[in-house]
Amino acid sequence: MTDSNKDDREPRSAHESANDLGRESHTGAPSDDADTITAADVDSGTGVGDRPDRRDPRDESTAIADEERRRKTSVLSIVIAALGVWAAVSVLAFDTGAAALWNNLLAGAFVAIAAGYNFYRLSNDIPLSIGVASLVAILGIWLIISPALLEMTGMLFWSTLGAGLLIAALAGYNAYEARGARRVATESTRA
Numbered sequence: 001m002t003d004s005n006k007d008d009r010e011p012r013s014a015h016e017s018a019n020d021l022g023r024e025s026h027t028g029a030p031s032d033d034a035d036t037i038t039a040a041d042v043d044s045g046t047g048v049g050d051r052p053d054r055r056d057p058r059d060e061s062t063a064i065a066d067e068e069r070r071r072k073t074s075v076l077s078i079v080i081a082a083l084g085v086w087a088a089v090s091v092l093a094f095d096t097g098a099a100a101l102w103n104n105l106l107a108g109a110f111v112a113i114a115a116g117y118n119f120y121r122l123s124n125d126i127p128l129s130i131g132v133a134s135l136v137a138i139l140g141i142w143l144i145i146s147p148a149l150l151e152m153t154g155m156l157f158w159s160t161l162g163a164g165l166l167i168a169a170l171a172g173y174n175a176y177e178a179r180g181a182r183r184v185a186t187e188s189t190r191a
Helices: 014-020 058-093 098-123 130-149 154-190
Strands: none
Touching: 058 098, 058 130, 058 154, 098 130, 098 154, 130 154
């Protein structure tokens, strides 16, 4: 079998290659003009710093993607805050014991405040806090586990479980998006 991708040409010396391109120095030695290629002539494929004198067309799509990410995470932060308020207030709507009351009240209030803080950050063009979003996700997991541990019954059990599932999922997604946004931001500043 033959390889159709194989290059059957004979390798040429550097001197012959330079002669073919008209790059021979006055001494007859091959010239090192390949070293004179500037960074502006090279496209790295990342879109960062490839064209210092001109605007890179990939900047627009990156800005659009960042704006979409910011809009999505800010809406999710509002939803998470509303779910935290529901978890805190739901104990007032259902008959419950003292342990379940304080559990939902404190966990729900903290979720609402933390998600509100992340929304505040996003509305002021400050990146979402990965730590706060992760802590909210952990509190969502606690709200999933706590109904069984505190022996909640009836609608309070299902309300707390449902709120915990949604909080954990949405806050986990927010933390994931915040991590991705931070990675993009740090890569563009390093280049």
